[in-house]
Amino acid sequence: MPVESVFDRLEPLLPRVSKPVQYVGGELNATVKDWDEAGVRWALMYPDAYEVGLPNQGVMILYEILNELPDVLAERTYSVWPDLEALMREHGVPQFTVDRHRPVGAFDVLGVSFATELGYTNLLSALDLAGIPLHAAERTDEHPVVLAGGHAAFNPEPVADFVDAVVLGDGEEAVLEITEVIRRFKAEEQPGGREELLLRLADSGVYVPKFYDVSYRPDGGIDEIVPNRDRAPYRLFKRTTTDLDEWPYPKQPLVPLAETVHERMSVEIFRGCTRGCRFCQAGMITRPVRERSIEGIGEMVQTGLEATGFEEVGLLSLSSADHSEIGDITKGLADRYEGTNTGLSLPSTRVDAFNVDLANELSRNGRRSGLTFAPEGGSERIRRVINKMVSEQDLIATVSTAFANGWRQVKLYFMCGLPTETDEDVLQIAAMAKEVIRAGRKAAGRNDIRCTVSIGGFVPKPHTPFQWAPQCAPDTVDERLRKLRKEVNADRRLGRSIGVRYHDGKPSLIEGLLSRGDRRIGRVIERVWREGGRFDGWNEYFSFERWVECARTELEPLGVDLDWFTTRERTEDEVLPWDHLDSGLDKEWLWTDWQDALDAREQDDCRWTPCFDCGVCPTMGTDIEVGPSGRTLLPITPA
Numbered sequence: 001m002p003v004e005s006v007f008d009r010l011e012p013l014l015p016r017v018s019k020p021v022q023y024v025g026g027e028l029n030a031t032v033k034d035w036d037e038a039g040v041r042w043a044l045m046y047p048d049a050y051e052v053g054l055p056n057q058g059v060m061i062l063y064e065i066l067n068e069l070p071d072v073l074a075e076r077t078y079s080v081w082p083d084l085e086a087l088m089r090e091h092g093v094p095q096f097t098v099d100r101h102r103p104v105g106a107f108d109v110l111g112v113s114f115a116t117e118l119g120y121t122n123l124l125s126a127l128d129l130a131g132i133p134l135h136a137a138e139r140t141d142e143h144p145v146v147l148a149g150g151h152a153a154f155n156p157e158p159v160a161d162f163v164d165a166v167v168l169g170d171g172e173e174a175v176l177e178i179t180e181v182i183r184r185f186k187a188e189e190q191p192g193g194r195e196e197l198l199l200r201l202a203d204s205g206v207y208v209p210k211f212y213d214v215s216y217r218p219d220g221g222i223d224e225i226v227p228n229r230d231r232a233p234y235r236l237f238k239r240t241t242t243d244l245d246e247w248p249y250p251k252q253p254l255v256p257l258a259e260t261v262h263e264r265m266s267v268e269i270f271r272g273c274t275r276g277c278r279f280c281q282a283g284m285i286t287r288p289v290r291e292r293s294i295e296g297i298g299e300m301v302q303t304g305l306e307a308t309g310f311e312e313v314g315l316l317s318l319s320s321a322d323h324s325e326i327g328d329i330t331k332g333l334a335d336r337y338e339g340t341n342t343g344l345s346l347p348s349t350r351v352d353a354f355n356v357d358l359a360n361e362l363s364r365n366g367r368r369s370g371l372t373f374a375p376e377g378g379s380e381r382i383r384r385v386i387n388k389m390v391s392e393q394d395l396i397a398t399v400s401t402a403f404a405n406g407w408r409q410v411k412l413y414f415m416c417g418l419p420t421e422t423d424e425d426v427l428q429i430a431a432m433a434k435e436v437i438r439a440g441r442k443a444a445g446r447n448d449i450r451c452t453v454s455i456g457g458f459v460p461k462p463h464t465p466f467q468w469a470p471q472c473a474p475d476t477v478d479e480r481l482r483k484l485r486k487e488v489n490a491d492r493r494l495g496r497s498i499g500v501r502y503h504d505g506k507p508s509l510i511e512g513l514l515s516r517g518d519r520r521i522g523r524v525i526e527r528v529w530r531e532g533g534r535f536d537g538w539n540e541y542f543s544f545e546r547w548v549e550c551a552r553t554e555l556e557p558l559g560v561d562l563d564w565f566t567t568r569e570r571t572e573d574e575v576l577p578w579d580h581l582d583s584g585l586d587k588e589w590l591w592t593d594w595q596d597a598l599d600a601r602e603q604d605d606c607r608w609t610p611c612f613d614c615g616v617c618p619t620m621g622t623d624i625e626v627g628p629s630g631r632t633l634l635p636i637t638p639a
Contacts, residue, residue, distance in 0.1 A: 022050035028255035038073035047119035095129035114152035117514035158521035160209035169238030264312035281461035321353035330361035332633025378428035417472030457508030465593035477505030518577035586615030
């Protein structure tokens with residue numbers, strides 16, 4: 001039976017909401033397929049606004065991979081702003097896809113990509129609007145399988161009550177395997193119903209939270225997490241896509257109709273990072289490093305530019321300048337597109353990976369923008385704690401070279417609230433920024449030098465050495481940042497050239513609650529949502545007071561509280577909510593690295609040194625895959 005579009009009911013509402021164009025679909029390179037010809041149907045969701053969700057590479061890649069299959073249909077859905085949500089509820093319009101405005105509740109799978117935990121309340125809004133019961137236990141055979149993925153899914157326990165299944169790690173091969181399971185299940189006329197489908201997903205390595213029981217100790221800690229079905233494994237392992245050249249996606253990147261946070265064509269040049277920054281969950285859970293070849297990158301750039309018309313290419317990864325052939329990549333691309341106004345960009349550059357030749361290649365065909373570096377910590381000591389070994393001397397030398405070669409502004413990223421941090425560590429940020437201005441004025445021979453200091457609150461994350469660390473209280477973070485601003489402005493001759501941007505520590509504390517929480521946090525999320533919580537990643541909608549009050553109401557009867565989940569330090573033998581979910585990292589190695597952090601001892605990058613037994617490669621059956629290959633990009637030959 002065809003599923004009808006809801007656009008005839010949606011369209012009259014659009015003149016009454018902000019940015020209505022984000023709901024109409026029809027983007028360049030969007031895919032529209034016949035409903036009845038598809039055997040398996042996916043709705044892919046990024047639980048945030050269109051302007052944030054559309055450029056997301058993960059969703060875009062899966063959307064294209066699935067739609068390449070002749071009997072599979074994939075459409076996209078994003079969170080609707082509160083103004084449209086209210087009208088949809090008033091007029092009975094369900095959560096819809098932007099491609100053909102089909103109701104999300106009609107699909108086989110609702111796949112949700114969580115890049116951040118602050119999107120959890122948006123998931124509940126989408127489920128409720130779609131007519132899908134919030135709790136997985138209440139869903140029937142007629143409801144979609146709600147499948148979670150993304151970096152935040154490495155601890156899905158806070159949303160375990162709301163999702164049916166979870167994929168850990170890379171999704172390219174996983175979605176194809178899941179599609180095949182569903183295809184066969186439907187072809188067999190769904191024997192055993194929803195329970196059997198979830199068991200089959202579990203057989204394929206997908207985590208199904210309902211198949212695991214969690215028990216608690218009298219002190220509030222977890223006693224054990226054990227399967228309650230024979231077919232559910234004791235441990236779940238992440239997926240790792242090894243040869244990126246076999247997955248050159250997206251080939252046809254989506255071009256947005258409305259303004260989005262990134263308006264460029266992006267190519268992921270490698271995946272994973274072994275620098276060992278102890279705060280960085282992304283670097284830890286995506287190991288090992290897997291580089292895309294220089295030819296593969298060149299082909300993706302050529303295909304993507306022809307398909308989109310974009311004039312900027314973002315070379316993406318966790319640390320793009322660490323690609324073993326980054327110099328040859330940037331020179332080859334700059335040569336290819338010289339005279340075309342096609343610019344290249346790196347999202348940020350490590351101080352020890354920057355050189356002027358690289359920067360000049362990046363800006364040769366486009367606008368010369370400011371440079372961005374991420375020292376992360378203000379003092380040498382705190383940088384040893386977090387294993388971000390960038391010396392102030394290296395930073396000053398780098399920015400001096402840049403300013404001497406025509407750059408006029410630099411942005412520096414830092415974190416506040418790091419483990420063992422003191423006021424003095426934070427005040428050193430001011431000293432570093434002032435030294436940057438002095439060095440820049442001297443190198444450039446002029447005074448129009450700018451340095452912007454951007455500071456975020458530190459959040460301890462699962463599967464990192466800091467998963468045991470106490471989170472810093474918001475009041476402490478805010479007080480240190482007030483002292484920092486005062487210190488920056490103490491010398492107006494330098495301070496007027498330094499901009500300081502930071503957010504208060506309150507959203508970070510809630511992110512910390514969600515990132516290291518267990519299943520008991522689900523009731524907090526639901527209560528916040530029922531009391532109006534939406535778009536918690538947006539300042540204008542986030543309410544710290546609402547989260548604190550809901551946490552107090554829901555957690556106190558259970559003998560735990562907000563501080564128990566956030567500012568409390570964990571012990572070595574504590575069962576962590578994600579211990580049954582294996583990212584490949586050995587827990588003993590993580591604990592040893594946590595002790596090294598407390599002693600301010602550094603850890604090397606294993607790409608260039610012997611293996612130090614983090615556990616990933618033997619556990620996952622993978623290896624670090626890096627060049628250099630010695631090959632170069634050839635000019636494009638006209639057909």
